[in-house]
Amino acid sequence: MEQIVEGAKAPEFKGVNQKGETIQLSDFKGKKVILYFYPKDDTPGCTAEACSLRDYYTELKEKGFEVIGVSADTSSKHEKFAAKYELPFHLIADTEKDVIESYGAWGLKKFMGREYEGIIRKTFVIDENGVIERLFEKVKTKAHAEQILESYAS
Numbered sequence: 808m809e810q811i812v813e814g815a816k817a818p819e820f821k822g823v824n825q826k827g828e829t830i831q832l833s834d835f836k837g838k839k840v841i842l843y844f845y846p847k848d849d850t851p852g853c854t855a856e857a858c859s860l861r862d863y864y865t866e867l868k869e870k871g872f873e874v875i876g877v878s879a880d881t882s883s884k885h886e887k888f889a890a891k892y893e894l895p896f897h898l899i900a901d902t903e904k905d906v907i908e909s910y911g912a913w914g915l916k917k918f919m920g921r922e923y924e925g926i927i928r929k930t931f932v933i934d935e936n937g938v939i940e941r942l943f944e945k946v947k948t949k950a951h952a953e954q955i956l957e958s959y960a961s
Contacts, residue, residue, distance in 0.1 A: 820910075822901055836937065845876060859950060859953070879902055929946065
């Protein structure tokens, strides 16, 4: 699979969110989209990342960003996760891993000396015209919103 880089056209995607609504990238034309991929709902790192984006959600919205999280969890798991942590943004249930794979967020991982395939935590910021503007491959889970905002502070 070809690696997606900054400046490339973002792959179109369609998925079902935690409310059972179908959303797609083209729904957000004219807005910047923070599309973040994470391994699993309700785990420490994924919760920290989601809560960081939640805590800065108003500021992100004011700067024109929409936030969309993607994992292979089901819509019902996303619904519980979003309710538990009061997440105000979309969480796409990509159980077939179509979106995950199209963005190169599936691959070989290492943990405690063991190798396995799984979701690679990464974030893409897609501009108003559907082009990858920023790519974060070293995500700071506890300060991810700040990491994104700092990259635009200049």
